[in-house]
Structures are given as C-alpha cells and as structure tokens.
Amino acid sequence: MARQKHIYLDEVDMPKQWYNLAPDLPTPLNPPLGPDGKPVTPEMLAPVFPMNLIEQEVSQERWIDIPEEIREHLFRWRPSPLVRAYELEAALGTPAKIYYKNEGVSPAGSHKPNTAIPQAWYNKQFGIKKLTTETGAGQWGSALSFACSVIGGIECKVFMVRVSFEQKPFRKMLMNTWGGTCVASPSMETQAGRDILAQYPDTPGSLGIAISEAVEAAVSDPTGKTRYTLGSVLNHVMLHQSIIGLEAKKQLAKVGIDKPDVVIGCCGGGSNFAGISFPFMYDKIHGADIQIIGAEPFSCPTLTKAPFIYDNGDVAQMTPLLAMHSLGHNFVPAPIHAGGLRYHGMAPLVSAALRDGLMEAQAIHQSECFEAGLLFSKxxxxxxxxxxxxxxxxxxxxxxxxxxxxxxxTILFNFSGHGLMDLVGYDKYLNGELHDYEYPESEIALNLEKLQGYPLPK
Known part of the structure; x- marks a missing residue:
C-alpha cells in the first residue's frame, strides 16, 4: 500500500463550531481588571472592541457556532492539510510518526487569517469602518489587511514593530497590496509613540509599544467608527484558532490515530499554540494521556521564567490588567528574527493551562531553531x-x-507559517551573523519591580 503523506478533509467536514477552553479549565479564569483593581465589565471594553466579539471574549459556552458567511471565507484555504513528515522522520532515524498541520497555505502564509476573517466580519456587522492593530513579524498585519480586503468596507491601519518593519519590508508590501496602511512603531502618530521616542529614540520597538499605539488610535477616533483588533492573547482569538486542532483531530482519525502522544506549538502571544493544542487539552482534561509542549525563545522566556501575575498588555497601560505569565509590560526584547514571539505576556488561557498542568514549556535558542528550520526545509x-x-x-x-x-x-505540531519573507534571517544565520541571547533574570526582576502593588491572581 502506498504511503499517505497528505491527509485532507472535504469542505463539508470543516468544523461548524469553535471550541472554547475556558469552561473546561480545572481552575476558573481570573477576570480582567481595571486600574481600580475591579473586574472589567463588557461595557468598559466597548470603546475598544465591538460587543459581538466582547461576548465571545467573556463566554463560558464550550462550543460557539461559526457563522456560515465566515465559513465561506475560510473555504478560500481551509480545511488546511495535515502532512506526515516522512522525510524528516527518516533524517532523524526516529520511530516516531511526525504530523504537521500546514497553516502556511493561507493567503497570508500563516495561521493568522483564522481569526482575522472573523474579527473583520464581526466588526463590519457592528458597523465599524476602520480597524487598527499592531504586528510583530508582520504576519498578523498581513492577515488583517487581507481580511479587511475580502470582507470589504473596512480600512486597516497597522503599527509594525520597528525592528521587524526594517528587517521584513515585504510584509509591509503585502499589507499595502491588500489595501492596509503600515507604519513603523513607535511612531510620531500617537502620544504613546512620541513619548517612547523621546525617551528611547533608538528603540527597536516591541509589541507592547505597538499595542499602545493601535489602541490609542482606535479610541481617539471622534467618529466612534474605529475599533482595535488583536491577533493573539485574547480569549476570542484562541477561540477562532481552535479550528486548527479540531480539523487535525478529524484528519488523524482518517489514518486510524485516536490521539497523538505529543502536541507542540510555538508560543509568542499564544494563538497558534492554542489553535493546535486546546482541542487536545479537552481530551487531556477528560483523561487522555497527551504531552502538550509550548516552545518559546530564550530571549523572551514568558512561560519558562516569568511569574503568573496581573499585568497590562501594553507599555502605555491602556489595556486592562490580565492574569498571565508576564515579563513586565516595559519589557523590550532583543531583536531576534522570530518577531512574532517577542511579546512580554502570554494569553491568559495559555497561562492558566500551564498553571493547571495541562501543558509544559521549553525555551530554545534561535541557533537551534534555525538549524531545525534548515533541516525541515531540506x-x-x-x-x-x-x-x-x-x-x-x-x-x-x-x-x-x-x-x-x-x-x-505520534507527534503532532502546528506549522504556523512559511518563511518565504523571512529569508534575511536565514541568510544572517548561514553567514554567522545571528547570536543566541538569553534574557537576564536580573532584567526580568527590574521590570517586575514596577508592578508592585498590582493585584495577584488566584
């Protein structure tokens, strides 16, 4: 019998509901808090997000229907293929079966459109005319620009972390091609950006800074027709990404695999990791023996070194306090090439999963990662x-x-995106210009000093 490398699903088999981990957590989520330390109400979030997405953010429903119009848009590339990595297995001489969910087949080349499409759609339903956002490596900014173009009638403004803006010019071109506007962050367009530049004119930028700018740009629109979108971290983003793992379950079943032994995803804010792992955490909560691993950079060790605390999601402290693993909102990471993983915090749902023992975390140096990328590409x-x-x-x-x-x-992992616009990083690695960096614990402690007096999560 010929080996089967690609496992596909028919469009009719694409999930019709998203999975929400929140109601199944062994320990309930800590609520987001306002500056006064009291829980944030949905109404308090209304200037930032449309109410239909706020309802998903706070939902305790396990299953949430995917509107048919959103499914029609997702059909542009979904269901994505599950692929058996036979050649990688052979190179490693391992008895393990390695499968990867190829999210690089989306128009933007990553998993990000899985939530960009729903977020653009729900905002349009709510009457919103413009969306602002931040982006690290540019994958989220590209995805949202794409989503706004296909949904139609929504303008897209992206604040891109400066170091990635300079390293990855083709991402900006992608955004422009889809009608988005992209500026380097910190910028002179917002008070948050101007304040940072006045203090640190040579800063490489950070996702925390870019978030501050995007939120400020949204809430300061006098027309009230602008809202902010986030490509990771928040509960509704994790919800939308669950389609990855739900599809993978069906695909593994087609080749006779009831469950994987190991599930792996990289971790920045948490979205692609949650997408592949949360549906399997449901099984783990109900007794399945599955090892779930989140892999992050040594230069941004949110899960492996940062405490579980309440912290703001941005530098200017415009966002609510979230219970999460955090290096401190003032954290500015080293300019590694994995720009999408350079975030000081971690999704509250992922942080809660680590707290509850549903997963483990590994920090890996970028030299080992690029070496792994080269082996995979070969x-x-x-x-x-x-x-x-x-x-x-x-x-x-x-x-x-x-x-x-x-x-x-059986090892399953999320291939969260291709690197065809990240070849400068590979070139620098091959020429010996990239160096490993481990974020000092002394710097983490210094960042966290500024959080004294903040509430502590349960």
Whole structure:
C-alpha cells in the first residue's frame, strides 16, 4: 500500500463550531481588571472592541457556532492539510510518526487569517469602518489587511514593530497590496509613540509599544467608527484558532490515530499554540494521556521564567490588567528574527493551562531553531517562518527522545507559517551573523519591580 503523506478533509467536514477552553479549565479564569483593581465589565471594553466579539471574549459556552458567511471565507484555504513528515522522520532515524498541520497555505502564509476573517466580519456587522492593530513579524498585519480586503468596507491601519518593519519590508508590501496602511512603531502618530521616542529614540520597538499605539488610535477616533483588533492573547482569538486542532483531530482519525502522544506549538502571544493544542487539552482534561509542549525563545522566556501575575498588555497601560505569565509590560526584547514571539505576556488561557498542568514549556535558542528550520526545509521542502522553527526544534527533541527510548510515538505540531519573507534571517544565520541571547533574570526582576502593588491572581 502506498504511503499517505497528505491527509485532507472535504469542505463539508470543516468544523461548524469553535471550541472554547475556558469552561473546561480545572481552575476558573481570573477576570480582567481595571486600574481600580475591579473586574472589567463588557461595557468598559466597548470603546475598544465591538460587543459581538466582547461576548465571545467573556463566554463560558464550550462550543460557539461559526457563522456560515465566515465559513465561506475560510473555504478560500481551509480545511488546511495535515502532512506526515516522512522525510524528516527518516533524517532523524526516529520511530516516531511526525504530523504537521500546514497553516502556511493561507493567503497570508500563516495561521493568522483564522481569526482575522472573523474579527473583520464581526466588526463590519457592528458597523465599524476602520480597524487598527499592531504586528510583530508582520504576519498578523498581513492577515488583517487581507481580511479587511475580502470582507470589504473596512480600512486597516497597522503599527509594525520597528525592528521587524526594517528587517521584513515585504510584509509591509503585502499589507499595502491588500489595501492596509503600515507604519513603523513607535511612531510620531500617537502620544504613546512620541513619548517612547523621546525617551528611547533608538528603540527597536516591541509589541507592547505597538499595542499602545493601535489602541490609542482606535479610541481617539471622534467618529466612534474605529475599533482595535488583536491577533493573539485574547480569549476570542484562541477561540477562532481552535479550528486548527479540531480539523487535525478529524484528519488523524482518517489514518486510524485516536490521539497523538505529543502536541507542540510555538508560543509568542499564544494563538497558534492554542489553535493546535486546546482541542487536545479537552481530551487531556477528560483523561487522555497527551504531552502538550509550548516552545518559546530564550530571549523572551514568558512561560519558562516569568511569574503568573496581573499585568497590562501594553507599555502605555491602556489595556486592562490580565492574569498571565508576564515579563513586565516595559519589557523590550532583543531583536531576534522570530518577531512574532517577542511579546512580554502570554494569553491568559495559555497561562492558566500551564498553571493547571495541562501543558509544559521549553525555551530554545534561535541557533537551534534555525538549524531545525534548515533541516525541515531540506527534508520536507518548505522553508518555515522563524517562529515556526521553535516548534520544529521541539519536535526534533521529542523525536530524538523517542529514538533513544525506542518508543513509537505520534507527534503532532502546528506549522504556523512559511518563511518565504523571512529569508534575511536565514541568510544572517548561514553567514554567522545571528547570536543566541538569553534574557537576564536580573532584567526580568527590574521590570517586575514596577508592578508592585498590582493585584495577584488566584
């Protein structure tokens, strides 16, 4: 029998509901808090998000229907293929079966459109005319620009972290092609940006800074027709991304696999990791033996070194306090090439999952990640995004462990995006210009000093 490398689903089999982990957590989520330390009400979030997305953000429903019009837009590239990495397995000499969900097939080249399409659609339903957002490596900004173009009738403004804006000019071109406007952050367009530039004129920028600018630009619109969107971290984003894992479950079943032994995703804000892992956390909560691993950079060790605390999601403290693992909202990470993983905090749902023992975390240096990316590109033929290489590096670790133990395991990971616009990073790695960096614990402690007096999560 010929081996089956690609496992596809028919469009009719694409999930009709998203999965919400929140009601199944062993310990309830801590609520977002306002500056007074009291829980934020939906009405308080209304200047930033449309109410239909706020309802999803606070929902305790396990399953939430995907509107048919959103499904029609997702059909442009979904269901995405599940792929058996036979060639990678052979190169590693591992008894493990390695499968990856290829989210790089979306128009924007990553998993991000899975939530960009719903967010643009719900905002349009609410009468919103303009969306502002931030982006790190540019994948989210590209995805939202794409989503606004296909939904129609919505303007898109993107504040892109300066170091990535300079390193990845083609991402900006993608946004412009889809009708989006992209500016380097910090910028002179907002008070938050001007304040940062006055103090740190040579800053590489950060997602926390870019979020402050995007939120300010949204709430200061006198027409009231602008809202802010976030490509990760928030509960409704994790919800939309759950389609990845839900599809993967159906695809594994088609080749006779009831469950994977290991599920892996890279972690920045948490969205692609949640997308692949949350549907399997549901199984783990109900007794399944599944190891779930989040892989992050040593230079931004949110899950592996940061405490579980209440902190703001942005530098200017315009966002509510969220219970999450955080390096402190003033954290400005080293300018590594995995720009999408350079965020000081972690999604509250992912943070809660780590607290409750539903997952574990690994920090990996970028040299090991780029080496993993090169091996993957030479075996499977697809050049992965620098962010995605963190997941691949963790997969290789687990595959080697299976070889040492002589165990046949099924390893599933999320191929969160291709790296065809990140080749400058590969070039620098191949020329010996990239160096590993471990964020000092002393710097983390210094950042956290500024959070004294903040409430503590339960």
């Amino acid at each position: 075996t499977e033929g697809i050049i992965p995004a620098p962010e995605t290489t963190h997941a691949i590096a963790a997969v290789i670790r687990e595959a080697k462990k299976a070889k040492e133990e002589g165990k046949e395991k």
